[in-house]
Amino acid sequence: MFMPIELRRRISFIASAALISAASMGLAGCSEEKAETAELVRPVKVIEIAEADTARQLTYSGAVRARTEMNLGFRVSGKIVERLVNVGDRVKVGDLLARIDATDYELAVRSASANLDAAERQVETVMLVRDRAEQLLARKFASQAQFDQAVLSYNQAVATRDAAKSALSQAKNQVVYTSLAADRPGIVTGINADVGQVVGSGTPVATVAVEGEKEVQVAVPETEIANFRAGLPVKVGLWADKALSLDGTVREVAGSADQQSRTFSVRVSLPNDQRVLLGMTATVEASAGGDTPFVSVPLSALAQKDGYPIVWVVDRGTELVRSRPVTLADFTGDGVRVTDGLEVGDLVVAAGTQFMADDLKVTISNDTSHQSALVTPEADDTRLVR
Structure with a gap:
């Protein structure tokens, strides 16, 4: 049968499109099938758990300070008229630190001096009366009672004169006390009053850190204070110089906790080192033993499941990861201490825990050079699981 050329071209085009569509669907089906059968393998970073330890490192931060600090104040009250030092001055x-107005105390000296002069004149007067009574008694012109009265008046005048002398010395001392001076060498670390302020006797005006032995004061919680005692050797580091490490000794442990922070003050003596300056931030490290063994893992290895802490452990044989609940002891600056849930030889995922799921397939590399590494905050050996 005869068919027009145009019609035959349209039929041929439709047939070709159908064949292409069918081929495309077949290829897509094969791709989806392969995608469904492809197994996800995710590279992760792991650490190997080695031998557990029972010793813990306790680290606390504090500040370098002088062993002796003096809060200096005037011994008399008055208005401050001059301050001669600032914080940081040696x-x-x-050396004069400050002065208060001495006008009233100088007037008191004048008054006491006048009273002393009057008392001395009184002593001279009664002394003449006593001598005259003694002469009359010898000639039988005066009675013994009159002589005794003259002697008593003289002794009373002498006592009044001595009291006037003491009052004058006290008034002069108060004038001296209007000047606040340092009685030991050191560094001014605080100013608590300034010019124009009226201060009472004993009110702290300046704080001076006495030159000599330095120490670090740290606050220790009550759960760890039993690990500190006088004479305990510790390591002290300075934030200003990471390479500087000093051997310190616990000098004093507070017998009671601070009422506000509920921590105990511990003072650590430092060796004499010119690089250690007052006010520097320091860290005190001490070792504390315990009965419960623990292993340390990086904080990045810790995850949560149903509100409980877990880690992801890689099975060496099946190369699958499984979640495992753990019991935590405490946190450190570099990780977390685990007391239960991990055994020697376990491979723990150290990074990428947010992508983990039970029975996720991984492949362990053949590198076994770090299998005996001890996992501690100081040595965090890791391997890549491919």
Whole structure:
């Protein structure tokens, strides 16, 4: 049968399109099938658990301070008229720190001096009366009672004169006390009052850190204070110089906790080192033993499941990861201490825990050079699971 050329071209085009569509669907089906059968293998970073330890490192931060600090104040009250030092100034014995108005105390000296002069004149007067009574008694012109009265008046005048002398000395001392001076060499670390302020007797005006032995003061919680005792050797580091490590000794442990922070003050003596300056931030490290063994893992290895802490462990034989609940002891600056849930030889995922799921397939590399590494905050050996 005869068919027009145009019609035959349209039929041929439709047939070709159908064949292409069918081929495309077949290829897509094969791709989806292969995608469904392809197994996801995710590279992760792991650590190997080695031998457990029972010793813990306790680290606390504190500040370098002088062993002796003096809060200096005036021994008399008055208005401050001059302050001669600032924070950070070095002072020597006798250096003037501040002065208060001495006008009233100088007037008191004048009054006491006048009273002393009057008392001395009174002593001279009664002394003449006593001598005259003694002469009359010898000639039988005066009685013994009159002589005794003259002697008593003289002794009373002498006592009044001595009291006037003491009052004058006290008034002069108060004038001296209007000047606040350093009695030991050191560094001014605080100013608590300024010019124009009226201070009472004993009110702290300046704080001076006495030159000599330095120490670090740290606050230790009550759960760890039993690990500290006088004479305990510790390591002290300075934030300003990471390479500097000093051997310190616990000098004093507070007998009671602070009422606000509920921590105990521990003072650590430092060796004499010119690089250690007052006010520097320091870290104190001490070792504490315990009965419960633990292993340390990086904080990145810790995850949560149903509100409980877990880690992801890689099975060496099946190369699958499984979640495992753990019991935590405490946290450190570099990781977390685990007391239960991990055994020697376990491979723990150290990074990428947010992508983990039970029975996720991984492949362990053949590198076994770090299998005996001890997992501690100081040595965090890791391997890549491919």
